[in-house]
Amino acid sequence: MSDRRRITGPESALPLVFAPTPNNQSTTKSPQEKTNSGIRNFFIKTGIVSNCNGSCFLEVDNTTIIVSVYGAKPIRGSSVTSASFSVMTKVSNNLEELSNFTSSDLSHSKEEKEEQKLAKEDEYVTTNQIGKTQLSLVEQKLSTYIQTAFLPSILLEKYPKSSIEVFINILTNDSHTNSSLLSLITWCANCTSLALVDSGIELKDMVSTGIAKLTDDQTVVIDPSYSNEGRKTVGGQEVRAVASYMSVTDTVVGLMIESEEGVNGEMIEKVIDGCNTMAREIRSNMNGFLVSTM
Amino acid sequence: MSVEIPRVVVPGQPIVPEFDTASHSADHTITQARKYLSGPGTTLSKIPTGPNEEVNAIVATLKGKTVISPKSKDKTSSASKDELPVNEFLVSVVNHQTPRVPLPKEGDYVLCRVMKLTSRQAFVEILSVDNQSSILADSGVGSNGSLGMAGGTSLVANVSSGSVAGTSVFSQAVGATNASLGAHPADLGESFRGLIRVQDIRATERDKTQVVESFMPGDIVRAEVINIGDGASYYLSTAKNELGVVLSRSHGGRGDMLYPLDYETMVSVSGHIEKRKVAKPF
Numbered sequence: 001m002s003d004r005r006r007i008t009g010p011e012s013a014l015p016l017v018f019a020p021t022p023n024n025q026s027t028t029k030s031p032q033e034k035t036n037s038g039i040r041n042f043f044i045k046t047g048i049v050s051n052c053n054g055s056c057f058l059e060v061d062n063t064t065i066i067v068s069v070y071g072a073k074p075i076r077g078s079s080v081t082s083a084s085f086s087v088m089t090k091v092s093n094n095l096e097e098l099s100n101f102t103s104s105d106l107s108h109s110k111e112e113k114e115e116q117k118l119a120k121e122d123e124y125v126t127t128n129q130i131g132k133t134q135l136s137l138v139e140q141k142l143s144t145y146i147q148t149a150f151l152p153s154i155l156l157e158k159y160p161k162s163s164i165e166v167f168i169n170i171l172t173n174d175s176h177t178n179s180s181l182l183s184l185i186t187w188c189a190n191c192t193s194l195a196l197v198d199s200g201i202e203l204k205d206m207v208s209t210g211i212a213k214l215t216d217d218q219t220v221v222i223d224p225s226y227s228n229e230g231r232k233t234v235g236g237q238e239v240r241a242v243a244s245y246m247s248v249t250d251t252v253v254g255l256m257i258e259s260e261e262g263v264n265g266e267m268i269e270k271v272i273d274g275c276n277t278m279a280r281e282i283r284s285n286m287n288g289f290l291v292s293t294m
Numbered sequence: 295m296s297v298e299i300p301r302v303v304v305p306g307q308p309i310v311p312e313f314d315t316a317s318h319s320a321d322h323t324i325t326q327a328r329k330y331l332s333g334p335g336t337t338l339s340k341i342p343t344g345p346n347e348e349v350n351a352i353v354a355t356l357k358g359k360t361v362i363s364p365k366s367k368d369k370t371s372s373a374s375k376d377e378l379p380v381n382e383f384l385v386s387v388v389n390h391q392t393p394r395v396p397l398p399k400e401g402d403y404v405l406c407r408v409m410k411l412t413s414r415q416a417f418v419e420i421l422s423v424d425n426q427s428s429i430l431a432d433s434g435v436g437s438n439g440s441l442g443m444a445g446g447t448s449l450v451a452n453v454s455s456g457s458v459a460g461t462s463v464f465s466q467a468v469g470a471t472n473a474s475l476g477a478h479p480a481d482l483g484e485s486f487r488g489l490i491r492v493q494d495i496r497a498t499e500r501d502k503t504q505v506v507e508s509f510m511p512g513d514i515v516r517a518e519v520i521n522i523g524d525g526a527s528y529y530l531s532t533a534k535n536e537l538g539v540v541l542s543r544s545h546g547g548r549g550d551m552l553y554p555l556d557y558e559t560m561v562s563v564s565g566h567i568e569k570r571k572v573a574k575p576f
Contacts, residue, residue, distance in 0.1 A: 072397065074486045081522075155337060155355055159397060160522055161486065197305055200389065202355035204339065205306030248306045248353070250342060290304045290357050294389075 039223040039278055042187070044289060046198040054199025058191035061225065064171040065188055067195040071164035083159035087147040089139040089168040089188070138181060142168065145185050146192055149209070149244040149254030155202040164201060166192055182242045182258060183224070186211040189244055189254070190282055197290060205246035207253055208283035212274025214239040214267055220274040239267050243275035247283050299362065303354035308341050309385055312350040315378075327378045331365065335387030358389030396426040398486065398519045398528055405540070406488055406530070408513045413492070416509045420486040420528065424516065487527040490517060494531035495571050507558075508532075508571035514541035516573050538573035 042060040049055035054069040072083050135143065146168065154164065168188050189209035196203060213224040215238055224240070244254035257263065257271070299310055314328040332338045335356040340348040354360070365382040398404050403424035410417040496503045509515065516537050517530035532538045539560070542552040547566035554572045555561045562568075 160399075161525075161528075162397065197357050200356060202335070202337070203305040204337065204353070204355065206304065246306065248308065248341065249339075287304050287307075291302055294302050294357065294359070 056195035072162035210278030333386030
């Protein structure tokens with residue numbers, strides 16, 4: 001997806017690099033204390049990017065995300081009867097930890113690991129060249145999830161010959177607590193939902209997303225933050241899941257489950273129930289926020 | 295039983311069921327049936343009300359305020375005495391904070407600029423849907439931007455009223471676009487395109503019509519969308535009296551504004567006459 005509106009610079013051009021902010025450490029907050037059944041406090045603000053149709057900023061602990069929505073704008077030579085919908089994610093270049101974390105931790109099969117190794121090498125090469133040209137593995141996973149989850153919610157047939165583009169920018173991430181990719185997906189999805197509402201694109205329903213974890217002793221932890229107990233990588237039968245819902249029609253539109261070992265139906269049911277609880281709470285928060293901004 | 299209608303809604307929120315009844319306040323007898331129709335900002339969808347049970351309801355698709363307006367029925371109802379009168383209402387959601395980007399649909403009148411002519415068709419770029427805000431008010435930089443074709447809406451208003459004063463506003467608007475950005479939506483590949491085939495230019499004498507005797511590049515044309523067309527362009531028609539060239543500059547002369555003389559000809563201040571498919575000005 002190249003940007004036709006910009007003139008690309010000469011090949012030898014280098015990206016502008018700013019010196020790191022001197023007292024970076026002082027701005028990082030200590031993670032919130034939380035219980036198993038509650039969700040962390042989060043901050044949202046919409047309409048902060050002026051040249052797009054809709055945008056949303058979300059902050060939870062040390063994770064900050066900006067989502068901007070462009071569209072519906074005309075495109076040529078593609079789908080006639082309905083709009084095309086695409087999602088692109090960009091993780092800030094200085095978030096090394098995030099890429100390290102996912103490369104080592106995300107998957108388990110040998111083949112995938114090999115693939116990731118290659119991807120990581122690629123990433124290394126591209127980041128050292130002029131900016132970043134291709135999506136990293138994290139960015140790809142995030143984009144795919146968001147696109148899949150939001151496709152059923154947008155009334156694409158109302159926008160023939162058009163395209164709707166979503167850009168997710170992850171500005172900061174909880175680096176010292178290594179919060180999981182799933183948690184990041186959850187908050188990106190919730191932020192995207194509000195950005196889409198802000199853009200005035202017609203939606204069948206708002207999508208709200210929840211995350212839950214089933215621990216060894218079969219307790220469900222909603223919105224797990226890894227800061228509380230440190231990260232367990234050899235957690236035995238720990239199951240983590242993200243699920244997106246359209247609450248009014250009670251439909252699941254996105255689901256991602258992650259576990260070190262096998263999972264059974266009962267475990268999935270429990271963990272999805274946890275996700276649903278969180279998604280409902282998020283949805284009521286969103287509704288309240290939207291009504292208060294009108 | 296009457297349903298309470300939410301005043302402020304968020305996307306996905308049901309507003310009213312499709313059918314509803316109004317009852318007499320005193321004795322609770324049903325006096326009329328109401329049917330709600332889905333207007334802008336809403337859609338009709340099935341809402342689950344219980345296990346294996348669902349009801350058709352008008353659901354909001356935008357964040358905003360609900361507006362319910364009675365729909366006038368033009369035909370006198372032939373309902374017998376036993377039948378309840380059915381009143382129709384249009385439900386819509388409006389939000390003035392986020393202006394809608396109007397997309398041309400079948401039957402809409404659009405204003406467009408002629409880009410290229412061939413012997414069989416005229417290629418145009420769609421600027422706005424008539425009487426609505428312009429498509430890409432900002433020439434494609436970002437739809438909420440403050441730059442760009444600021445005069446887009448006033449252009450529509452003035453052209454619609456057909457006044458001579460409108461022409462000067464129009465030239466200002468065009469000037470502003472070019473000055474502020476130096477780029478044209480079409481250059482950026484960011485506009486909807488349309489084409490007017492030679493047989494769709496005039497309602498009469500279709501065989502004799504020639505494209506070059508109807509349009510010239512740069513003309514502003516009011517046209518009707520007859521088909522959503524292929525991947526490349528909308529199919530437009532000017533085969534009605536009120537459709538055709540609304541603003542034009544002299545090609546053979548000094549580039550003066552042309553004013554309509556009759557259905558086929560336009561004249562400049564200096565008396566230069568050119569052929570066009572002229573829209574009825576008033």
